[in-house]
Amino acid sequence: xxxxxxxxxxxxxxxxxxxxxxxxxxxxxxxxxxxxxxxxxxxxxxxxxxxxxxxxxxxxxxxxxxxxxxxxxxxxxxxxxxxxxxxxxxxxxxxxxxxxxxxxxxxxxxxxxxxxxxxxxxxxxxxxxxxxxxxxxxxxxxxxxxxxxxxxxxxxxxxxxxxxxxxxxxxxxxxxxxxxxxxxxxxxxxxxxxxxxxxxxxxxxxxxxxxxxxxxxxxxxxxxxxxxxxxxxxxxxxxxxxxxxxxxxxxxxxxxxxxxxxxxxxxxxxxxxxxxxxxxxxxxxxxxxxxxxxxxxxxxxxxxxxxxxxxxxxxxxxxxxxxxxxxxxxxxxxxxxxxxxxxxxxxxxxxxxxxxxxxxxxxxxxxxxxxxxxxxxxxxxxxxxxxxxxxxxxxxxxxxxxxxxxxxxxxxxxxxxxxxxxxxxxxxxxxxxxxxxxxxxxxxxxxxxxxxxxxxxxxxxxxxxxxxxxxxxxxxxxxxxxxxxxxxxxxxxxxxxxxxxxxxxxxxxxxxxxxxxxxxxxxxxxxxxxxxxxxxxxx
Numbered sequence: 112x113x114x115x116x117x118x119x120x121x122x123x124x125x126x127x128x129x130x131x132x133x134x135x136x137x138x139x140x141x142x143x144x145x146x147x148x149x150x151x152x153x154x155x156x157x158x159x160x161x162x163x164x165x166x167x168x169x170x171x172x173x174x175x176x177x178x179x180x181x182x183x184x185x186x187x188x189x190x191x192x193x194x195x196x197x198x199x200x201x202x203x204x205x206x207x208x209x210x211x212x213x214x215x216x217x218x219x220x221x222x223x224x225x226x227x228x229x230x231x232x233x234x235x236x237x238x239x240x241x242x243x244x245x246x247x248x249x250x251x252x253x254x255x256x257x258x259x260x261x262x263x264x265x266x267x268x269x270x271x272x273x274x275x276x277x278x279x280x281x282x283x284x285x286x287x288x289x290x291x292x293x294x295x296x297x298x299x300x301x302x303x304x305x306x307x308x309x310x311x312x313x314x315x316x317x318x319x320x321x322x323x324x325x326x327x328x329x330x331x332x333x334x335x336x337x338x339x340x341x342x343x344x345x346x347x348x349x350x351x352x353x354x355x356x357x358x359x360x361x362x363x364x365x366x367x368x369x370x371x372x373x374x375x376x377x378x379x380x381x382x383x384x385x386x387x388x389x390x391x392x393x394x395x396x397x398x399x400x401x402x403x404x405x406x407x408x409x410x411x412x413x414x415x416x417x418x419x420x421x422x423x424x425x426x427x428x429x430x431x432x433x434x435x436x437x438x439x440x441x442x443x444x445x446x447x448x449x450x451x452x453x454x455x456x457x458x459x460x461x462x463x464x465x466x467x468x469x470x471x472x473x474x475x476x477x478x479x480x481x482x483x484x485x486x487x488x489x490x491x492x493x494x495x496x497x498x499x500x501x502x503x504x505x506x507x508x509x510x511x512x513x514x515x516x517x518x519x520x521x522x523x524x525x526x527x528x529x530x531x532x533x534x535x536x537x538x539x540x541x542x543x544x545x546x547x548x549x550x551x552x553x554x555x556x557x558x559x560x561x562x563x564x565x566x567x568x569x570x571x572x573x574x575x576x577x578x579x580x581x582x583x584x585x586x587x588x589x590x591x592x593x594x595x596x597x598x599x600x601x602x603x604x605x606x607x608x609x610x611x612x613x614x615x616x617x618x619x620x621x622x623x624x625x626x627x628x629x630x631x632x633x634x635x636x637x638x639x640x641x642x643x644x645x646x647x648x649x650x
Contacts, residue, residue, distance in 0.1 A: 118144040119292035125236045134243045134306060140290075142348060143305035147292045150341055154283055154298055157334050164330070164366060165399060172403040174369050175516045180332070184372045189437035190382040191354055196275045196320040197223070197383050199502035200439055200478035201494035202487050204274065207232040207554050208242030210256045213249050214265040217273040219484040220491070224274040228303045229281050229327045230391075230564040232553040235650035236289045243306050246276065250314050275320055277359060277383075280304045282328035284639055301341075308345050308356075316351060323383065324358045328391065330366045332373035342381050356381045359441065363388035363565075364395040368425055368519055371432040384439030384477070387426050389417065390565035396522065397572040401579065401636060406523040408580045411533030412569050417443060417467070419525045424518040430475040431509040439503060442471035442479035446560045449485040456559070461489055468493035477503035482554075482561035529577050531584040538598045538627065541570040542606070545640075546623035549647060567627075568640050574631040592632045599624055622647060 121140040168174065176184065203223040206212045216224040226246060232238050248254040249267065256265040267273065280303030281287075286296040304324065312322045326338055342356040360367070360374050362385050367374060375382050393415055400407040409415060417426060426442070433440035445467060447460045464481075468490045471479050481490050498504060518524075540557055544567045547555040555562050577590035588594060603624050607615045626644060630637045637643060 118148050120144065121297075122291045123289065124291055125289040128237055128240050130244055131240050133247065134240050134310070139306055139309045142309045142345075143290070143297065143302055144292055145348070146301045146305045146341065146345075147297055149344065150301065150337065151292075151298055153337050153340075154301075157331070157337060158284060160333070161330055168399045169402050172400060172407075173517075174365065174399075174520060176369050177373065180370070180373045183376045186376075188376065188379060190375055190379045192437070193383060193439065193503075194321060194357060197277075197323060197357055197439075200384075200441060201498060201503075202490045203277070203441065203478055203480050204484065204487060205231060205444065205480055205482055207238070208245050209238075210241075210245050210254065211258065211265060212554075213245045214254060214256055214267060215484060217249060217276075218265075218268045219274060220272075220487045221274045221481070221484075222478065224276050225325055225480070226276050226278045227553075227563075229279045230553065233548045233551045233648060234281065234285065234287070234299060234645065235551045235648060237650055238551060238553075239287065239289070239302070243310065246278070246307065247310055247314075249276075250311060250318060270318070275323065276315075277323040277325050278303075278307050279325035279327055280307070283334060284328065285641065285645070288645075304341070305345075309349065312345075312349050312351055312355070316355065321355050321357060324356065325386070326358050326360045328364060329360050329362075329374065330364045332370045332377050335360060335374040335377040339378050339381060342378075354380050357383040359384045359386055359439070361386045361388045361391070362425075362429055363391035365392065365399055365520065366395070368392075368428070369516070371429060372436065375432070375436050375438055379436075382436075382438055384441055385429055385433050386441040386480075387417075387429050387443050387476075388565070389415075389422075389443045390569045392422075392425070394565060394568040394572050396520070397569070397576050398636070398638070400520065400522075401572075401576055405580060407520070408529065408576060408582060409522060409573060410525065410527035410529050411536070412573060413536075414527040414533075415525065417470070421519060421521045421524055424514045424521075426471075426476075427474065427509065427512045428514040428519070430507075431512040433477075434475065434505050434508050437505060439477045439505065440475065442468075442476040444480040444482060445486050445490065446482045446562070447486065448483050448556050448559055448561050450559065460559070464489050465493060469496075472497040475504055475507045475509050477505060529573070529582045529584065529590070531586050531588060534574065534577065534584070534590060534595070535598050535602075537570040537574050538595065539602050541567050541574075541627040541631070542599065542602055542620070542623050544570075545626055545644065546619045548644060549619040549622060549626075549649075551648070551650060564641055571627060571631045571640055572636075575636055578632070595631060596628060599628055 121144050202221045204216050204219045204221040205225040208226050281299035285299035287299045287302045288296045290297040430440040445464045450456050472493045543557050582590040630640050
């Protein structure tokens with residue numbers, strides 16, 4: 112038997128950070144290097160397969176359940192039982208892993224914290240490395256934070272009051288330019304997963320929990336299979352039992368919606384559940400069916416609620432699939448940020464959040480997401496009313512649900528049209544989000560909502576789609592590149608007046624304006640906004 116090939120040496124190409132040696136240890140980098148050697152080639156193959164599948168959708172303008180995996184959908188199997196720490200997930204809070212958020216999220220009263228290295232975190236090297244350090248410090252109970260502006264001090268509550276962490280690494284398509292192997296950049300997903308798993312797997316087991324993950328932007332069961340192979344290897348590498356890892360997959364691409372059962376099957380020894388993510392799902396529909404004609408044109412993003420017929424088909428199929436296979440079904444995001452000044456705004460928004468969470472709990476979801484600690488009690492009450500003392504409602508099999516393939520892409524079943532105000536809002540939100548992202552912020556409050564990278568993706572995708580479809584708005588104007596540039600120019604001037612000359616000049620506003628127009632108006636649709644944006648990200 113031949114000896115295993117030596118792992119490629121890791122080269123850290125970045126300015127040193129405080130305490131980085133506690134994260135970038137020789138042993139941890141050796142583990143990430145071995146992940147790179149074993150799994151980067153398959154990752155590249157699967158990314159190429161995405162392009163092939165997209166070309167097929169462009170040719171046919173349709174999708175269907177896979178004929179060659181029918182035996183999986185028809186088979187009698189279940190995922191592994193949930194560990195105790197992940198059995199009750201009725202409210203989950205999401206957010207980046209900066210020091211203040213780490214403390215606040217763990218203390219929030221939510222059952223789970225999605226500790227986010229993906230859409231809620233701009234991937235500066237500082238965010239990547241210090242985010243890992245903050246999680247290590249939290250598990251070691253040596254984390255605290257004093258707000259330099261207010262002087263307020265933050266510290267962890269007792270261990271039994273803290274949320275369980277489910278960490279989200281970056282998606283398969285993203286690279287990490289600051290860590291290189293054999294001359295090329297590492298996979299962002301393998302860096303995030305590898306550093307977190309290596310440092311914390313045994314530490315978490317000692318705390319009565321385990322290394323739990325959210326897997327983003329998955330497009331097929333073959334991508335889930337790759338993650339499963341990584342989990343098997345990683346558990347052997349550090350010497351923990353197989354099945355210790357648990358993964359919840361975000362069904363936030365239209366192709367994954369047709370492979371939910373297959374995705375759970377590939378991960379069945381490590382699967383914890385599926386999640387219904389809204390903005391990325393709509394972004395994926397636009398991306399895949401962007402040349403499918405008028406019937407695939409989405410209206411304003413805020414008009415596409417979870418009660419839209421095609422969204423309803425998606426979420427009900429998700430609940431049925433999860434419960435059929437013994438997995439948790441986790442609902443979507445309540446992104447509202449409570450106002451400290453306007454009680455009436457809060458009252459209206461809280462009622463909407465409550466209605467949304469009541470609907471999810473009533474539909475059979477086992478839990479749901481919020482973006483702000485003040486929303487935890489509202490979502491908790493909705494699920495408490497349905498669950499009572501039960502940790503979940505996986506016994507509700509939803510056998511009444513039957514979804515035909517065409518229902519998932521019946522965009523024209525929604526009685527709504529794009530509006531001029533929708534175009535203006537997409538430009539406004541897009542510029543404001545991208546500007547913050549380029550400064551290293553991934554979770555950004557805009558117009559009372561917590562936005563992340565998925566927001567910018569759906570915003571620029573809708574602009575692109577409406578222009579290319581020649582949409583005529585209710586005011587008689589046609590969506591064109593010229594109209595979009597005019598609105599963007601007006602928005603830039605409004606921002607300059609709003610923030611003041613000094614803040615405007617020191618910010619990234621013109622850069623964000625130009626980047627939004629680039630990815631919204633280019634004839635060649637960029638697969639992900641974050642790819643050209645990463646080239647401009649400093650740090």
